[in-house]
Amino acid sequence: MFLATLADKLGGMNLWTYIGYVASVIVLISFVMTSVVKLRWVSAIGSALFSIYGFMIGSIPTGILNAGVVAVNIYQLVRMKKNEDLFTAHTIRVENDFLKNFIMYNGRDIQNCFNGYTYGSTDADTAILAYCNMTAAGLLIGKDEGNGVLRIDLDYATAQYRDCRVGKTIYRKLAKMGFHKLVTKTDNSRHAQYLAEMGFVLQDGTYIKQL
Numbered sequence: 001m002f003l004a005t006l007a008d009k010l011g012g013m014n015l016w017t018y019i020g021y022v023a024s025v026i027v028l029i030s031f032v033m034t035s036v037v038k039l040r041w042v043s044a045i046g047s048a049l050f051s052i053y054g055f056m057i058g059s060i061p062t063g064i065l066n067a068g069v070v071a072v073n074i075y076q077l078v079r080m081k082k083n084e085d086l087f088t089a090h091t092i093r094v095e096n097d098f099l100k101n102f103i104m105y106n107g108r109d110i111q112n113c114f115n116g117y118t119y120g121s122t123d124a125d126t127a128i129l130a131y132c133n134m135t136a137a138g139l140l141i142g143k144d145e146g147n148g149v150l151r152i153d154l155d156y157a158t159a160q161y162r163d164c165r166v167g168k169t170i171y172r173k174l175a176k177m178g179f180h181k182l183v184t185k186t187d188n189s190r191h192a193q194y195l196a197e198m199g200f201v202l203q204d205g206t207y208i209k210q211l
Contacts, residue, residue, distance in 0.1 A: 016057050019049060019053050020049075020057075022049060023046050023047075024046075025046075026042060027042075027043060027046035027050065029042055029046075030043040035162065036080070037080065037163070040073045040076055040080075043069070044069075044070050044074060047066040047067075048067075050062065051063045051064075051066035051067040085132050085165070086132070086133050087132050087168075087169040088130070089130045089131070089170050090128065090129055091126075091128055091173075091177070092128065094126070094127045094141065098129075099129065099139065102139065103139075103154075104119070106158060109156075109158070110156055113156065113190060113191050114154055114188065117153070117154055123143055124141045124142055124153050124154075125144055126140075126141070126144050127141045128170050130169050130170050132161055132165075132166075136158075137160075137166050138156055138158060138161060138166035138170070139156055139170075140152060140154065140155045140156075140170045141154040142154075144179075145183075148178055148179050148180040149179070149180075149182075149183060150179045151184065153184075155170070162194075167194075167198050171198075171209075171211060175211045181211065182200070183207070184207050186207065192207075195207045
C-alpha cells in the first residue's frame with residue numbers, strides 16, 4: 001500500500017513500531033490521571049500518535065479509530081471549556097458531622113498529603129468547604145490567630161480537583177472574611193510544591209501568603 005511504502009521510505013517499519021510503543025505508553029498514562037482535563041489532553045496526544053502509526057504501517061482501521069478518539073477528546077475539551085465548573089466556598093463549624101465524615105472518607109489520601117494529621121488534633125476554629133457544582137471538592141481547617149492572620153492546619157482538595165481551583169476559591173472566601181495573611185508548615189514535598197504554586201513563600205520554616 002502507498003502508506004506502508006511511504007513509511008518504509010521514511011525510516012523503515014521499526015521507526016513506526018517504536019512510535020506505536022510510545023503512543024501505547026502515553027495512552028496508558030492517561031488512564032491513571034485523576035484530572036479529567038489532563039486525561040483528555042494526554043489521551044488525545046497518545047491517540048494522535050497511534051493514528052499516525054496506524055496509517056503509516058498500513059493499518060487503516062487503527063488509524064481511523066484513533067483519529068476518532070482524538071476528535072472525541074477535543075470535542076469534550078471544548079465542551080468543558082464552554083461549560084465552566086462552578087466553584088463555591090462556604091464556612092462550616094469545625095465540629096460539623098459532614099466535615100468529620102468528609103475527612104474520614106478521604107483519610108488515607110489526606111495522610112499522604114498531610115503527614116500525621118488527625119481530625120480534632122489542633123485548636124482549629126475556622127473551617128471552609130469548597131464545592132464544585134455543589135459536590136464537595138476540598139476543605140480548609142485552621143486557627144484564627146487574630147489581626148487578620150490564619151494558621152492553616154489542613155488545606156485539602158480531592159484528587160480530581162487538584163488544579164488549584166479549590167485553593168483559589170477558598171482563599172477568595174478567606175479574603176472576604178477579613179483575613180489578609182495565611183501561615184502554615186509542612187514537611188511533605190508534594191504539599192510544599194502546591195504551596196509554592198499557590199504563592200506561598202518560605203520564611204524561617206513557615207510558608208506565608210499575603211491575600
